[in-house]
Amino acid sequence: MINRKKVLIIGASGQIGSELTPFLRNIYGADNVIASDCIFPLTSGLSESGPSCKIDATNAQDIADAVKKYDINMIFNLAAILSAKAEANPRLGWNVGIGALINCLEVAKEFNASLFTPSSIGAFGPETPHDGTPQDTIQRPKTIYGVTKVTGELLSDYYFKRFGVDTRSVRFPGIISNVTLPGGGTTDYAVEIYYAAVKNETFYCPLKAGTLLDMMYMPDALNAVVELMEANPDKLIHRNSFNVASMSFDPEKIYAEIKKYLPNFVMEYKHDEVRQTIADSWPNYMDDSCARNEWGWNPQFNLSSMTIDMLEKIKIKLEL
Ligand code: SER
Secondary structure, rough: OOOOOOEEEEOOOOOOOOHHHHHHHHHOHHHHHEEEEEEOOOOOOHHOOOEEOOOOEEEEEEHHHHHHHOOEEEEEOOOOOHHHHHHHHHHHHHHHHHHHHHHHHHHHHHHEEEOOEEEEEOOOOOOOOOOOEEOOOOOOOOOHHHHHHHHHHHHHHHHHHHHHHEEEOOEEEEEEOOOOOOOOOOOOHHHHHHHHHHHOEEEEEOOOOOOOOOEEEHHHHHHHHHHHOOOOHHHOOOOOOOOOEEEEHHHHHHHHHHOOOOOOEEEEOOOOOOHHHHHHOOEEEOHHHHHHHHOOOOOOOHHHHHOOOOOOOHHHOOOO
């Protein structure tokens, strides 16, 4: 069958992978989407709803074996150590981020597979214009996470231009979701705040009032991944990576939005120097017009609709 997709997801247990896996199984057929992880075990939901295997992405042979065995032609490389956690162990951040990527690029080249690897708002730094951050601009991040993301963008474009590997990527904002918690990120607070609110606990915010950051609800993030990978390559002027945005807010704004539904909810500030410094170096909001023009990016959720959905889903999940 022409255009049959056989997909490998590396990092299927993570925040994005745990939702991208069922999303892709729904689109391409459960048997055509192979879930893998090595850091965290797969949930029974993921391992029972389709094929799965164990892959250490820092070992190229593991990836090549799975690609050969399952006849893979599309790889989603979601292996990463998030920004704040990577600052505590930069070597690990580099080894996971770049080790996995270079292995995926080599395997994609050998087996003629397309490759998606997320980049991030973390690929920008303090010298980048913070308001309406352009698609093509200064990228001098000061975190090891950002260094791996910029390197990843450059390497992915290199493999496309030099070897014709079909690499594509987006610069994700903070992703907000209600299935799997992120871990060790600077934007994690925007997920944790909803759990605290539903549990009626005081939330201690690590970032200062006024710290604007781009954020995105998971359903839009999943659509972005698929729409970009399905986009007509002739229309893509850029590849690695596209700015994608849907909402930008600071702690006060999300707090006020949650309080509309839970008026007794209390947020206090508890300064986190590492996260604050990182957040201050990232964009306030990005210009994503290239993604909109080149492949039709058009997010559906804003802060208000996301908040209604998050509160409802977490309430059900926690049986409250
Ligand atoms: N959510 C990530 C982090 O905060 C950014 O891509 O590290």
